Amino acid sequence: AQTVTQSQPEMSVQEAETVTLSCTYDTSENNYYLFWYKQPPSRQMILVIRQEAYKQQNATENRFSVNFQKAAKSFSLKISDSQLGDTAMYFCASFFYGGSQGNLIFGKGTKLSVKP
């Protein structure tokens, strides 16, 4: 079965510092997509960043960047210059093709607190 694992239930970081959230996944597929979603206290699910597995270049969106290690099946999210508004649950998710998949699979989430 294809799985997504986030091993850090909670993390905290000081404002303006950098934090990295970890995510690993398991699949035998060669083509897939990886995502990071942010869920602030408002409960809204917000897409932060997306990575296509066949692209070697790491995706970047302003202060958010990923470290995609395909061989290691690792997909970590780096938040630079952390802001109070970054306080949220962060979910790693994947879309695998093939078989009964073809839907978004989520990890269990990491609760990030940014401290002033």
Add this chain to the structure above:
Amino acid sequence: NAGVTQTPKFQVLKTGQSMTLQCAQDMNHEYMSWYRQDPGMGLRLIHYSVGAGITDQGEVPNGYNVSRSTTEDFPLRLLSAAPSQTSVYFCASSYSRDGDSPLHFGNGTRLTVT
């Protein structure tokens, strides 16, 4: 442009009652899905649909029914609510069932079953 609209935002049910969570999207998306979110469990897929008249089960379908009579609407029915169904429910849609087509989420429904 409303996007994905879920109603109600909050609901309290007694065990054994039935209800329907509504989901509508105005983006002409073919793919729609329902997830439930529980503490420490992330989001788990309940049911999904790749177009009007087509539905399929996800990871946790027991206790829930869905139908897709139109492209816009994808209601989730609880026939006999149980305390284990206390959760936050999200509806999501995308243009197609493809990783290149990002999911758009509704704002969720918090359901409590007593």
